[in-house]
Amino acid sequence: MADPDIDELTGPALSAAEAARLAELRELLAGCDLAGDAHPADALAKVVAAGFLADCVPAEHGGTERSITFAARAVEEVAVASPSLAWLLTIQYGLHFLLPTLTSGGGGEYFAEIATNGALLAGSHARSGLAVTRDGADLVVTGVLRYCSGAPVARWITTTADLPEGGGTVFIRDDTPGIRCEPSTELHGMRGSLTGFVHLDGVRVPPHRVHPFLDLNDPSVRPPACRYFGGWHSLLLQNAVFVGAARGAIAVATPILGARGGRLGPAGSALLEAALGAAATDLLQARAILYSRVGRLEAAALAGTEQRNAADPAHTALLSSIAALAFSAVSRLVEHGGGATLLTANPLEAYWRDVQLARVAEGTQRTSATHELGHALAARAR
Incomplete structure (x- = not known):
């Protein structure tokens, strides 16, 4: 396509x-x-x-x-x-x-x-793994941010933290004394994501780089110049990774399966063509869901209701299905490509590995989404 x-x-x-x-x-x-x-x-x-x-x-x-x-x-x-x-x-x-x-x-x-x-940011949600105290106006942060994607090349490290007065986000510049980043060399996948462990040893953070959490359910706290309000952006964009991975897998698998079909004869060739068609169908469904949600949230942002719309359990459940469809598309290709697709020299192997890893890296989103949707449906029936 x-x-x-x-x-x-x-x-x-x-x-x-x-x-x-x-x-x-x-x-x-x-x-x-x-x-x-x-x-x-x-x-x-x-x-x-x-x-x-x-x-x-x-x-x-x-x-x-x-x-x-x-x-x-x-x-x-x-x-x-x-x-x-x-x-x-x-x-x-x-x-x-x-x-x-x-x-x-x-x-x-x-x-x-x-x-x-061109400064990069690296994000972490390791608030429970940090020791945070206050020394005068500054925060003092000690702990380890694990699996912080982009950290080895980032100018800014952002992390959530349990502040003395409540939850918030802390921004730490990479040249701050007490910060040390080491690349992680034993990742099982997504090896190109430049992930690292960030060690914080008594790092001082000035007050203008500490931001308490807003109540995202309260539209009155929306900053006037905020084009998109809320915390839904990353989940939406993560799903674009799944869609792109499925597209890339289909692109590299087409000549591989075509050559294999030529060796298997008409029946084998028809089977592999059906696998390509099924993978493409999964991709089209995933992509249609993604950009339908993107379009609706763009429209909601104009009305200032995007955070409320994104918090709907049905929205999250729809997005979670994208990962399953992308995984299905890539898995079909791997299954019909034979054992050779599991070799690292085969370009299809990287897509299969990364699409699986991404499902783990996004956390328990799919399980949470299906539970929340089921809970909402059951509550309406009561």
């Missing part, structure tokens, strides 16, 4: 400028070496240099202020080439959209570095 065909079938509708920007991204990725398990540092540097990080930074801070729709398409496009690299980009875009909410509209310090220097 060519890109214009799949966009026409499942969306999203892009402006001419957005379509041209995606074409630039595809061309850039085509010139990068993303084969095997090498960390895609070269590709990441090119993405940053080409200004793709600044694409989702507000215009007032020097960015292009592109939409969630564009970000999802960009992540999907990167995942076609490398799901690992796309996972890292997902974290960047997710945090860019979340920053105005996290900082109550005061994210200029971080946005300025993103737009001018």
Whole structure:
């Protein structure tokens, strides 16, 4: 399926400028070496240099202020080439959209570095694993942030923390005394996501880099300049990784299964063609769900109701089905490709490995989503 065909079938509708920007991204990725398990540092540097990080930074801070729709398409496009690299980009875009909410509209310090220097952010939710005390106006943080994607190359580390006065988000610059990052070398998958362990030893955080949690259910606390309010962005963009991984897997599997079908004769060839067709059907369903939700949340953002819409259990359950459909698509191809697809030299192996890992990396989202939806349905029946 060519890109214009799949966009026409499942969306999203892009402006001419957005379509041209995606074409630039595809061309850039085509010139990068993303084969095997090498960390895609070269590709990441090119993405940053080409200004793709600044694409989702507000215009007032020097960015292009592109939409969630564009970000999802960009992540999907990167995942076609490398799901690992796309996972890292997902974290960047997710945090860019979340920053105005996290900082109550005061994210200029971080946005300025993103737009001018291509600074990366790394995020963690290790609040329970940190010891946080207060020394004067500063926080003092000690502990380890595990599996912090992008940390080895990030300028800013963000983490949730149990503050003395309640929960909040802490921003730590990479040159702060007491911070040390070590790359993790024993990951089972997503080896290109530049994941690392961040050690914090008495790190001092000034008060302007500490942001208490907002009540996301209270629209009155929405910052005036906040285009997208709430904490739903990352989950939405993570699903673009699944869709892109399925697309990439189909692209590399088509010639592999075609060659195998030629050796198996007409019956075997028909079986493999059916597998390709079934995988493509899974992909189209996953993609249609993703961009339907993206479009609805774009519309809700104009009305200021996107956080409420995203909190609907049915929304989360729909998104969780995307991972299952993508996994189904890639698994079909692996099953019909034979044992050779399990070798690391086979390009299909990386997509299969990464799409499984991504289902784990997103946590217990699918289990939680199905439980919440079932609970909501049962409550209505009572």
